[in-house]
Amino acid sequence: MRVTIYGCGYVGLVTGACLAHVGNRVLMVDVDAERVARLRRGELPIYEPGLDDLVAEAAAGGRIAFTTDADEAVAHAEVQFIAVGTPPDEDGSADLRHVLEVARTIAERMDGYRLIVNKSTVPVGTADRVRETVREVLAARGLELDFDVISNPEFLKEGAAVEDFMKPDRIIVGCEREDSAERMRELYAPFNRNHDRLLVMDTRSAELTKYAANAMLATKISFMNELANLAERVGADIERVRVGIGSDPRIGYHFIYPGCGYGGSCFPKDVKALIRTAEEAGHDARILRAVDGVNERQKRRLFEKIRDHFGGRLAGRTLALWGLAFKPNTDDMREAPSRTLMEALWAAGARVRAHDPVAMAEARRLYGGRDDLVLCADPMEALEGADALAVVTEWHLFRSPDFDAVKARLRRPVIFDGRNLYDPARLAALGFTYYGIGRGTGARSA
Ligand SMILES: NC(=O)C1=CN([C@@H]2O[C@H](COP(=O)(O)OP(=O)(O)OC[C@H]3O[C@@H](n4cnc5c(N)ncnc54)[C@H](O)[C@@H]3O)[C@@H](O)[C@H]2O)C=CC1
Numbered sequence: 190m191r192v193t194i195y196g197c198g199y200v201g202l203v204t205g206a207c208l209a210h211v212g213n214r215v216l217m218v219d220v221d222a223e224r225v226a227r228l229r230r231g232e233l234p235i236y237e238p239g240l241d242d243l244v245a246e247a248a249a250g251g252r253i254a255f256t257t258d259a260d261e262a263v264a265h266a267e268v269q270f271i272a273v274g275t276p277p278d279e280d281g282s283a284d285l286r287h288v289l290e291v292a293r294t295i296a297e298r299m300d301g302y303r304l305i306v307n308k309s310t311v312p313v314g315t316a317d318r319v320r321e322t323v324r325e326v327l328a329a330r331g332l333e334l335d336f337d338v339i340s341n342p343e344f345l346k347e348g349a350a351v352e353d354f355m356k357p358d359r360i361i362v363g364c365e366r367e368d369s370a371e372r373m374r375e376l377y378a379p380f381n382r383n384h385d386r387l388l389v390m391d392t393r394s395a396e397l398t399k400y401a402a403n404a405m406l407a408t409k410i411s412f413m414n415e416l417a418n419l420a421e422r423v424g425a426d427i428e429r430v431r432v433g434i435g436s437d438p439r440i441g442y443h444f445i446y447p448g449c450g451y452g453g454s455c456f457p458k459d460v461k462a463l464i465r466t467a468e469e470a471g472h473d474a475r476i477l478r479a480v481d482g483v484n485e486r487q488k489r490r491l492f493e494k495i496r497d498h499f500g501g502r503l504a505g506r507t508l509a510l511w512g513l514a515f516k517p518n519t520d521d522m523r524e525a526p527s528r529t530l531m532e533a534l535w536a537a538g539a540r541v542r543a544h545d546p547v548a549m550a551e552a553r554r555l556y557g558g559r560d561d562l563v564l565c566a567d568p569m570e571a572l573e574g575a576d577a578l579a580v581v582t583e584w585h586l587f588r589s590p591d592f593d594a595v596k597a598r599l600r601r602p603v604i605f606d607g608r609n610l611y612d613p614a615r616l617a618a619l620g621f622t623y624y625g626i627g628r629g630t631g632a633r634s635a
């Protein structure tokens with residue numbers, strides 16, 4: 190099948206590469222000319238495991254191409270995917286500017302039937318707005334052409350995006366026309382072989398399903414962070430509690446890891462957008478407001494622990510930071526807890542020496558030129574002369590370091606473990622002062 194995809198970001202590129210991998214002819218479109226030029230040279234603008242090989246293979250086979258040319262994009266295929274960003278607006282609602290811009294781009298150029306498939310995360314009712322936009326533009330052109338707008342939200346996780354797309358838990362298709370559902374069944378058949386995971390529903394339910402999934406996962410995390418804070422006060426270890434409840438299959442082990450808060454381009458923005466949707470619908474989303482509030486507070490927990498350890502005197506201190514990306518296996522730093530921590534440390538007059546296995550270029554783009562940030566090529570180098578180590582992202586590389594070497598490089602053996610990677614008793618035995626998240630009274634072992 191021929192497919193056009195607007196948006197060469199995480200979702201667009203992964204969708205395009207995977208669809209091309211199974212034989213489709215994909216044209217990728219972006220308004221960012223530099224991004225398109227890089228992709229044409231074979232350079233990926235994002236880090237995502239396995240994606241570079243897929244794109245290179247598809248490009249060599251002539252099954253994927255990149256353009257900024259809207260005429261070419263609309264002419265290329267009947268199936269037109271929207272995978273552009275939907276960043277938060279000032280009031281927390283999703284900004285649909287880019288989505289509606291693509292709708293207009295298509296409507297201004299289409300000369301026959303088009304199936305517009307929205308993959309961006311958008312509030313309930315957006316498919317109707319896209320439909321309305323296309324209809325208005327066609328009317329202004331004096332044309333009456335057949336088209337459909339459907340919802341096909343994406344559930345991939347960064348860092349495992351290719352795997353998630355290739356082996357989806359479910360494929361949600363929100364549409365009202367059987368021929369549109371049939372087109373999606375055909376397109377997704379290679380990813381849907383052994384078990385039928387394609388669920389067809391009405392567009393509004395599909396749009397809400399996406400927010401419901403992210404909000405439920407965010408709720409699990411904030412729930413655990415709430416309990417971690419309680420565990421600290423009552424002298425319990427949240428890691429034991431986690432294993433204790435995860436063993437109940439009704440609860441499960443997934444997404445109950447406490448930590449220094451959830452980040453990324455989606456949970457924070459999608460929870461806020463859903464709260465906004467509820468407000469607009471006259472409903473007070475109390476659980477969601479709590480989920481968001483608990484997370485905002487949790488992202489400051491590491492800073493509070495560091496500040497309290499140093500008696501509030503952080504000016505002139507240096508903190509080593511392991512992990513800048515919002516989670517492992519990505520270079521994405523959007524809403525990353527590392528940023529909340531670094532910005533709070535800088536505001537308090539402290540300096541940061543940081544290392545991340547892949548997000549160094551992104552950190553340089555965001556914070557390059559600051560004299561209170563040193564980006565170190567190696568995790569051990571980040572420790573040199575630092576007053577303490579804070580671990581923010583659970584990269585494998587940080588799980589089992591040579592603690593003797595860590596101790597030798599730090600000015601004082603103090604670790605703030607924002608992901609509960611280490612065993613407090615072991616670190617105490619090695620002579621470290623250890624702070625985790627929710628690990629007993631004061632979450633401290635010394
Ligand atoms: N990042 C993720 O893990 C996931 C994201 N989503 C959703 O998918 C959507 C896209 O997210 P990302 O891929 O992360 O965004 P991104 O920010 O990585 O990429 C978006 C791309 O769209 C391009 N763009 C903007 N306007 C355009 C236009 N008019 N025509 C063509 N290209 C245009 C931008 O230049 C950019 O390259 C969002 O709604 C997001 O919430 C859904 C599931 C997972």
Ligand SMILES: O=C(O)[C@H]1O[C@H](OP(=O)(O)OP(=O)(O)OC[C@H]2O[C@@H](n3ccc(=O)[nH]c3=O)[C@H](O)[C@@H]2O)[C@H](O)[C@@H](O)[C@@H]1O
Nearest residue numbers: 343344345346347410444445446448451452453455515516
């Ligand atoms: O809509 C989206 O964009 C995507 O959002 C999330 O994916 P992603 O943000 O890439 O990453 P996650 O693995 O979900 O992690 C999100 C944040 O939660 C944190 N987290 C995750 C799990 C956990 O137990 N505890 C925890 O603090 C992570 O550290 C990270 O900061 C969802 O998992 C995807 O299904 C969804 O498609």
